[in-house]
Amino acid sequence: METIGINYRAILPETITASVAILIMLIDAVARKIERRVAGVVCLLGTLAAAGAVLSLWGRNGETSFRGMIITDDFRTFFAMIFLVVAFLTVLISIRWIEDEALPTGEYFALLMFATTGMLFMAAANDLVMIFLGLEITSISTYVLCGYRRRDLRSNESAMKYFILGSFSTAFLLYGIALVYGASYNPMAQPLATTNLQLIRERIESGQLFSTEMLLAGAAMMIVGFGFKVATAPFHVWSPDVYEGAPTPVTAFLSTGSKAAAFASFARVFILTFAATSFGLGSSALHALQSATTTALVVMAILTMTIGNLAAIVQSNIKRMLAYSSIAHAGYALVGIVANDWRAVAFYLLCYVLINLGAFGIIEVIARRGDKRVEISDYSGIGFQSIGLSSALALFLLSLAGLPLTGGFMAKLLVFKSAWSAGFHALVVIAVINSAVSWYYYLRVMVAMFFAEPATAFKPPAVARSTAAAIVLALLGTLYLGIVPGRVLDTLERARDQMTQPKK
């Protein structure tokens, strides 16, 4: 049901985060000597308000607004909640960090909020153009954030690489969008060609397409574009360098938020649009599209998991190691995309962002000013000297490895389960073997922390209250999702997407 006119309610969360960003910039411009924490607190409040707005949208299934550009369904609300969790925790771990680093506060938080706005739009997009806009808002904000430590060469390198490669991949995505738009041309329908996802789906299902080949080419281009954004092999090579060089809180944000947002769009396009089979029997175009994309995605998932895990083994820098680990995790999430189960992907990402934010929060505390202690050898023997931080980091790493009773295990279980039921048995076995490999490098950090003798003098760092709060929240979330995931899973099971509601 299309609401006539402008439905402000539908974009309330995005409006809030964007307003907060602008407000922070204004504060920064007007009150020069403001207490620095105000910006952070405003961000936190804004995120909470946005979360409230998102929750109020729950259950409005398939309501489109802005002439079909924005859709409100549970898919959107669930992903939006993930992004807001990311934003909230990132702000928490940044408040003290930005003070210690003596970096400009206002722009940092404003950029974070803009990036969040872009991510929210990506989840809400019902139109390829909208996806592109959201992606660009996010990307441009994060390009700047990567280079935020202006005088640090690594940070500069990171921003430069991310920007150049990111622009390149966006071009691929855009080309893909153009091809799909062209392929959707149908002289009998109105509009003649479209970027609207629902209309594209209908045309694919009914086979009323200008050209199947063009559609396939467009889908291939879009796989490249999204593949870059979520860092899947062979489009992953940028991410270790960018993650290593970017300031640690930004790395945390990149490896969780941007990745989850790109996955949201990935799922929206490739699960809810290109693989739709709920209505109609499907045309030959749909079958061609499905078989082609499935093959491509299976190959990509296998490559991503394997390369990520194998490369992570030999890393000596913990941020780089986690970068490769997050490549591997993109591979596992891709298994969920292959299985056409966005619920499993969403749950996977929820667990993954909590774990990763917690881990990066601790890495940031231990790294100290200027990211000085980021080698795994720097972690030697710190285990018993600062037992709280080390145990928490150990738990996050084990959770990434998939230890039961933590979110990481439930997430993997759901993804593997849905892939198995979709018939991808070999893929599940490969994913399982990959998980076994990943234990090795997660254990390496624990070996360093708890088993090795201290290599350098280490004074247990003082943990700021805000950072500690973020770590504790992430920890509780990880355990909650691992031990009693029932509620979240029930919510997801009831969640409806644009496909599971009646057509108008």
Place this chain on the structure above:
Amino acid sequence: MSQLILTIIVFLPLAGVVALLLIGRGQRADERALKWIAFLFALATFIASLALPIGFDKSAGLQFETNVEWINAFNLGVRYHVAVDGLSLWLVVLTTFLVPLALLSSWNSIHKRLREFLVSLLALETGMLGVFVAMDMFLFYIFWEVMLVPMYFLIGVWGGERRIYAAVKFVIYTVVGSLLMLAGIIALYYVHGSQALNYTFDIATITNDVRSGALVIDPTTQTFLFLAFAIAFVIKVPLFPFHTWLPDAHVEAPTAGSVLLAGVLLKMGTYGLMRFNLPIFPDASHQFATLICTLAVIGIIYGALVAMVQPDLKKLVAYSSVSHLGFVVLGIFSFTDQGMQGALYQMLNHGVSTGALFIIVGMIYDRRHTRLIAEFGGLANVMPVFSTFFMIVTLSSIALPLLNGFVGEFLILIGTFTSTLLPHARLFTSLAALGMILSAVYMLWMYQRVIFGEVRNPSNLKLGDLNFREKLVLAPVAALVLVMGVYPSPFLSRSSRTIETIKSALGAQASLPASSRATNEQAEMAALPGER
């Protein structure tokens, strides 16, 4: 109460962990207090677990059951289902029995991070108990994996020189197996769910459906599923050639860790084979029996031969485990009452005897800080009490009649010899019997070199004999060795019904018309010759 008792037993050690973490936080806590708290929690767990064999109904299946819903979304059907039957009953008691002893045995030998050591040990106990009582595959897998973490720390933090290598190797070996098992669990969940129209992880339900014919797994699927589960279990056992993690882990682990590794962790593998592979994949079990028994026999002989040439006491005991566990596997895959009964009994025996051997090696190590056999000799002159206990345990390990090891190994050999379902059963039995002789050779030779003769090494002259605490550790073990050797009936009678059930799932073509009662009689007969 009877419904909660298992949950209490499993989580009592965890309560101990919480108590340890809360007490004296911030200041340097009194080490004695910490040790006593840990010990009392372990002891309380043991006492609570005694209620199980006392209240056990020999004619019933699963008992002391708790079965509540846990995660139901997405049709997962995960339940918190715990229970014991004849298979797990004594393994639970074995675990609770060994943990207080392990604690006592390392009372004064942990010099760093005592609190964390005790926490790991108690957390490990909860994990081990959970594995034995879990009746839901999901729950089983959780305990199976979570247990790795405290063991990893026990080896890695408090272990010997090559502890890091040993700890990582131990975890990686186990994880490779257990993740394959996870794939197997997911697959089994779908195979069962799509046929029985009931998606569940419940072990009892799946086993019953296999027995009643409601679930028929086609041969190819069975082969793959059997392998997915079996690889996880045989790594843990460990069956030759998957055993290479064991000598490293056992040797590097601190005494308490070795005791629990050998005493309990290895049994999880054989327990898993009996809980999952035999009842759920009977055809594949038959198909793989020859291969597995061949590997078991190779393990028996290879383990014995390698143990013979070890200069290090702990390594010798470690390799003897490879040999002994080969017997257990052989017994399981004989598919006979006696064989499986014997296997189960031998699991207990090995837990008691080898656990005690590690404790004894630890006692020597505490005194001399070396474990090389060549360093010792003539200890009987300076440590008479110690030598006596050592003698009893050594003889138990080589299966002297009247002692526990004999009952188990004898039953296994009878079962294997008379098996009609296992090809080449007699050849396997003969070779395994050869292993028994070899075990007498290496154990007695080791005992002779350590205990008998003159004291040649001057640093052995001043060794003190066992103190009260050490006697307190070894006395119950020695008593149990005797009791289990002379009067095995209370143990065997409680497991016979479950063994019957497992066998019935393996096909009606039983090797001998042996009822459960006959098994008991035979077991008692087995113990008789020694009494003469």
